[in-house]
Amino acid sequence: MVTHVRAEAQGDERGALLSFLAEQRGGIRRALLGLTDEQASSRPSASELTLAGLLKHVAEVEQGWVARAKGEAPAVKRDESNWDECFRLAGDETVESQLAYWEQVAADTEAYVRAVPSLDDTFPLPNEPWFPPDESVSVRWLVLHLIRETARHAGHADIIRESLDGASAWDLVAKEQGASWE
Secondary structure, three states, rough: OOOOOOOOHHOHHHHHHHHHHHHHHHHHHHHOOOOHHHOOOOOOOOOOOOOHHHHHHHHHHHHHHHHOOOOOOOOOOOOOOOOHHHHHHOOOOOOOOOOOOHHHHHHHHOOOOHHHHOOOOOOEOOOOOOOOOOOOEHHHHHHHHHHHHHHHHHHHHHHHHHHHHOOOOHHHHHHOOOOOOO
């Protein structure tokens, strides 16, 4: 289960931002409830996206952005030769292993955001053609970007899951809590 920020930690800005991020992570995590790796890797819509692929992608993206903020390289280097692996399970990867990885990434993100001296601290954007050259962004920008990225893909996950078996986000929230939505 991906880390949830304690409710009492939401009173400060860092806690509020981390809480919103945890909420969006929950949408993706819940979309995977009760599915096999095969189901999570299937494409029930016109899109190439899968639930397993979205899970892997958001974990990699979150880890990569936090690493950049720390002045480190992302754990996985993606380029044209392996970009497609960012959106699908490869080798011995499973949904369970990706959820466990994301759990660690989430914990690392929270620890970093809580430990950084100020949300106004900055780090340089990657030297990529889609970013302005020589631009820096704040840690606040980082967390807001992660919220936006995760929320976007949580919406995709809702549609994919509903296309798979008809389970809506409401159904999955109830299922996670051991109840049913009616």
